[in-house]
Amino acid sequence: MFGLKDKVIVVTGGNRGIGRAVVERLEKLDAKVAYINLDGEGSTSSFQVKADVTSYIQMEVAFKKIEAELGSIYGVVCNAGITRDGFYHKTTSDQWSEVIDVNLNGAYNSTRPIIENLYIRKEGSIVFVSSIVGENGNIGQVNYAASKAGLIGLSKSLAKEGARNNVRSNVIAPGFTETSMTETLPEKVAEKIYNAIPLGRFAKPEEIAWSVVYLLSPVMSSFITGEVIRVNGGHLM
Numbered sequence: 001m002f003g004l005k006d007k008v009i010v011v012t013g014g015n016r017g018i019g020r021a022v023v024e025r026l027e028k029l030d031a032k033v034a035y036i037n038l039d040g041e042g043s044t045s046s047f048q049v050k051a052d053v054t055s056y057i058q059m060e061v062a063f064k065k066i067e068a069e070l071g072s073i074y075g076v077v078c079n080a081g082i083t084r085d086g087f088y089h090k091t092t093s094d095q096w097s098e099v100i101d102v103n104l105n106g107a108y109n110s111t112r113p114i115i116e117n118l119y120i121r122k123e124g125s126i127v128f129v130s131s132i133v134g135e136n137g138n139i140g141q142v143n144y145a146a147s148k149a150g151l152i153g154l155s156k157s158l159a160k161e162g163a164r165n166n167v168r169s170n171v172i173a174p175g176f177t178e179t180s181m182t183e184t185l186p187e188k189v190a191e192k193i194y195n196a197i198p199l200g201r202f203a204k205p206e207e208i209a210w211s212v213v214y215l216l217s218p219v220m221s222s223f224i225t226g227e228v229i230r231v232n233g234g235h236l237m
């Protein structure tokens with residue numbers, strides 16, 4: 001139904017949270033899945049490569065390993081991300097750079113080494129995992145919001161360039177989701193956020209995964225490119 005059977009798809013940050021839910025959903029749809037992360041184990045049914053998305057060279061090597069093991073890559077999900085929160089007037093240049101390096105430069109390193117292969121094959125789908133914060137901004141997350149807004153510009157431009165080669169590029173902008181990224185939120189802050197979400201709760205990682213898989217699918221979303229899909233329970237921030 002999704003047309004993803006035997007398609008080779010790479011997910012960055014696929015060992016836990018949203019990335020892991022994407023990996024597991026793709027496995028159920030019989031895709032050939034590889035995931036790239038720094039540490040920790042994820043699904044044992046998929047091909048795991050340890051690499052740091054902040055390193056162009058490591059990512060180049062990772063893509064070569066994946067193509068040698070699984071075949072030609074069709075899709076990439078740029079999901080790896082971090083936060084280093086704090087008020088802007090207290091943000092150090094290290095906190096700024098770390099977030100931009102993983103979230104935005106990491107997305108470049110996760111697509112640039114493989115994009116020409118997709119163009120040559122005239123087929124591909126790239127999905128960037130941005131955030132509700134990338135569209136709306138958030139107190140204490142200036143660095144994170146800047147990195148996630150950057151992904152939207154990257155994706156919309158790549159969509160325009162890739163279209164002539166049938167390579168689509170889209171963004172998922174999740175709202176607050178139950179993962180290790182949000183589990184440290186103080187109860188009071190979490191409660192305030194729940195109250196602002198019409199559906200009254202955080203997303204489950206699986207709910208974000210469905211939308212990622214939809215954008216990867218050459219059947220379901222073949223005419224969608226340059227788009228941002230919000231999956232946030234109606235949260236308008």
Ligand SMILES: NC(=O)c1ccc[n+]([C@@H]2O[C@H](COP(=O)([O-])OP(=O)(O)OC[C@H]3O[C@@H](n4cnc5c(N)ncnc54)[C@H](O)[C@@H]3O)[C@@H](O)[C@H]2O)c1
Pocket residue numbers: 012013014015016017018019036037038039051052053054079080081082102129130131132173174175176177178179180181182
């Ligand atoms: N959880 C939320 O509320 C939420 C909301 C909106 C967007 N997002 C975004 O969704 C994505 C996944 O977040 P999550 O909540 O599952 O977080 P998570 O912390 O559970 O997972 C992050 C993943 O990124 C990987 N990673 C981090 N730095 C890396 C690096 N340098 N190289 C390779 N891999 C690296 C980790 O290994 C891990 O697999 C992130 O981009 C995040 O910004 C999360």
